[in-house]
Amino acid sequence: MEDGRKLQYVVTCAVSILTSTMGFINTWATPMIRKFWLDEADFQFNDEETKLFFNITPIGLLVGTVFAGYICDKFGRRTTLLTATVIAAFGSIFTALSxxxxxxxxxxGLWTFSLGIVWTVGNIYMAEIVDPDIRGGLTLATRSMFHFGSLLMVLIGETVSYRAMNNWIIIAPLLSFAAIYPIPESPYYLLKVGLEEQARKEMSRLQENVGTEDIDTQFEKMKTLVTMEMQNSSSFFKFISNKRYRKALIITFGLKLFYILSGTTVVQGLYITILIEGDIKLNPRKMVDIDVAIKVGIGILSALLVDRVGRRILLLWSFIGCSLSIAVIALYFGVRDYYTQAIQSIGYVTFAAVIIFLISNSLGLASIKEVIEVELFPLNVRVMAVVTLYVFGGLGYPLHIGVREFENSAGRVSVFWTLAVISVLGFVFTYFVLPETKRKSLKEIQEMLRGDDNVSEQEMTTIQERTERFRDRVISG
Structure with missing residues (x-):
């Protein structure tokens, strides 16, 4: 661990505690709903009530995401994350009293609301406080801890009683509050609202053992970048229509759409069928455990690789693995009806294909897209862009319903081949459209998207003049 960046790693641990808490509490239903079915809970919870319970999830996520977009730019990244822990704690009180x-x-509703906040703001905060050469890895580390929290809930929830879990679960959000409270605010946000001295102080903390001259140089570059980016409009209309953001919009919305259509939900819905086809003696519930464990392990591997091999390479391999594994499943079900006895003897191939799909999806597409979403947008529209992308991601729910309708009309095999082709198209899209952002600063990424090799001297002079005008306006206002 580099001494000068020690606080960045400490902050990563703090945010990881928060994301693992979100995973822990938002996986509560996996072991606990089963206790209702087995009459191990204190009261009855019928099928209709269970259905309504799960229908609350997308609503809570959507409202939490939009709310985060509003308070994140108004009160700061750190304050927003703290707000999420308080809301999660209130949800835990209702759990204990249920x-x-x-x-x-x-x-x-409260838990998914808090998850929407953390999922929206966490990546933004990490991108703004972590150095470029470790930004991707540390950001993905915090995301993988969400699945670690989910795995903990699954394992612990199966061994403790319904009431014991509910009484003690509030410890998780309280621990998150204690972890997030001392972390620094994003210097980018502080500069954005005109708190220059506080921004410099927080930057010095994040680079605690770096020489003063180097900190001064970095701070001036950051201040210049913030001033330049904040000169541009932050309205939603300008965001979607301005040519400046067009390439970033195409890349991020394209990756989001390919993720929605990657087939994750379809494959998860086939767990029982695949276990039967492969004659694999495995409880379907254990398949869910395997799914979560893969997300944890491969998420950590992705965090270790993303700043070494790059975002593009991991995404390309992810699309290759997804397309090949889905094609194997499509081929199996396509010929099964004609060669039933011979094909069923190698049914374990479908299980192997599902495992490869889960590994491939977790390695790149499911995680790296969220790092890229934050990196590609400038400060003035960064929060708006992330919120818009997460709201757009809500299309996954009606699209999954459409996939089921397509399966009913065209057959399961047609769905699989379609998903395989979509993954191939995702590979082509990534190869030709996505630039590599590995080890690049947020400033360098913006220059790359604009096609600038460097910033001209004239532009630097203009930027400095804008900086002075911006500073005078803040002081006088």
Whole structure:
């Protein structure tokens, strides 16, 4: 661990505690709903109530995401993350007191609301406080801890009683609050709102053992970048229409769409069928455990590789693995009806294909797209862009319904071949459109998207003049 960046690693640990808490509490339903079915809970929770409980999830995520976009630019990244821990704690109080279905609805609403906040702001915060050469790895490390928290809930939830889990679960959000409270605010945000001295102080903390001259140089570059970016409009209309953001919009929305259509939900819905086809003696519930464990392990591997081999390479291999594994599943089900006995004897191939799909998807597409979403947009529209992308991601729900309708009309094999082709198109899109952002500063990424090899002397003079005008306006206002 580099001494000069020690606080950056400490902050990563703090944010990881928060994301693991989000994974822990938002996976509560996986072991606990089963306890209702087995009459191990304190009250009844029927199928209709369970369905309504799960329908709250996308609503809570959507509202939390939009709310995060509003307070993140108004009160800061750190304050927003702290707000999420408080909301999660209130949800945990309802869990401990739960004696009726409506209390679980409130709990789920508050928990998913807090998850929407953390999922939106966490990446933005990490991108703004971590150095370029470790930004991708540390950001992905915090995301993989979400799945670690999910795995903990699955393992612990199966061994403790319903009431014991509910009484003690509030410890997780309280621990997150304690972890997030001492971390520094993003210097980018502080400069954005005109708190120059505080921004310099926080930057010095994040680079604690770097020489004063180097900090001064870095701070001036950051201040110049913030001033330049904040000169541009932050309206939603300008965001979607301005040519300056067009390439970033195409890349990020394209990757988001390919992820939605990658087939993750379709494959997960086939777990029981694939276990039967492969004659694999495995409880379907254990398949869920394997799924989460793969996300944890491969998420950590992705974090270790992303700043070494790059975003593009991991995404390309991810698309290759997804397309080949889905093609194998399509081929199997396509010929099964004609060569039933011979094909079923190698049904384990479908299980292997599913494992490869989960590994490939977790290695790149499911995680790296979120790092890229934050890196490609300038400060004045960064929060708006991330919120818009997450709201756009909500299209996954109606699209999954459409996939089921397509399966009913055209057959399962047609769905699989379509998903395989989509992954191939994702590979082509990534290869020709996505630039590599590995080890590049946020400033360098913006220059790359604009096609600038460097900033001209004249532009630097203009920027300095804008900086002075911006500073005078803040002081006088």
């Amino acid at each position: 004696s009726a279905a409506w209390m679980l609805y409130v709990m789920q």
